[in-house]
Amino acid sequence: MPKDPDIVPILRLTHLYRNFPHAGGVVAALQDVSLVVRRGETCAITGASGSGKSTLLNILGLLDKPDAGKFEFCGMDVTSTGADQLAQIRNDEIGFVFQSFNLLPQLDAVDNVALPLYYRGIDRETARKLAFEQLDRMGLSSRALHxxxxxxxxxxxxVAIARALIGQPSIILADEPTGSLDSSIAAIILDTLFDLNREKAVSLLIVTHDVSAAARCERHFDICHGRLLERRSPDARRA
Structure with missing residues (x-):
């Protein structure tokens, strides 16, 4: 896939629609959504429960497809791409960070972080070595086998952030990454994400209810009744 950061956006959505059947009719989850995210940008998406945030994030993460419109990922039209190729793009290009962590309880931290590399066919010894190095960068070397x-x-x-970064993704999609943490730990997690954005030029898109987290992003979008609107705020800044 073409990945010239000066030419090709990481994400480009053009007039996307997503509907779901509902008793007595159809729920319009996304309505005429257009969005461009370039390499290294930080974006926040806020909105009430049921506004369409989860539907949008699932489409951005290649876990769902729109009913109409066009979605380009690193210049490639993924609207009609097959499931196997979408899975490969997810593993190669997207890092996911969830509120609930989504770690496998039976695996230690190293194996949880190494999972994306296992899926790429990298041998276990090499994958675990790279995962340990990633955990060490996160200050978690002492917890690697926990x-x-x-x-x-x-x-x-x-650990979840380390897993998201192990494959050197083009973008991190973070779904309420601080929602289950107390304020002091949440601040550390946000610092980690924004530091990585600066150091690696990885794009960062955060779905959040946290006003302070959204304020740290260069761009801030509100979603309401399936429609996405960008705020134009002079205070938006790179953290």
Whole structure:
């Protein structure tokens, strides 16, 4: 896929629609959504529950497809791409960070972080070595062999961030990444994400209810009744 950061956006959505059947009719989850995200940009999406945030994030993460419109990922039209190729793009180009961490409880931190590399066919020894190095960068080398149940919420979220970064993605999609953490730990997690954005030029898109998290992003979008609107704020800045 073409990946010239000066020419090709990471994401380009053009007039997207997504509808779901509902008793007595249809729910318009997304209505005429257009969005462009370039390499290294930080974007926040806010909105009430049921506004369409989850539907949009699922489409951005190649977990769902729109009913109409066009979606280009790194210059490639993925609207009609097959499931196997979408899975490969997800593994190669997208890092996911979730509020619930989504770590596998039976695996230690190293194996949780190494999972994307296993899916690429990288041998276990090499993958674990790279995963340990990523955990060390997160300040978690002492927890590398611990399972999620033996770690704090903040530690588990840093493991999730390490997993999101292990494959050197083009973009990180973070769904309420601080929603289950106390304010002091949440601040550390946000610092980690924005530091990585600066250091690696990885694009960062955060779905959040946290006003302070949204304020740290260069761009801020509101979604309401399936429609996406960008705020034009002079205070938006790179953290």
């Amino acid at each position: 399972k999620p149940a033996d770690m704090s919420g903040g530690q588990r979220q840093r």
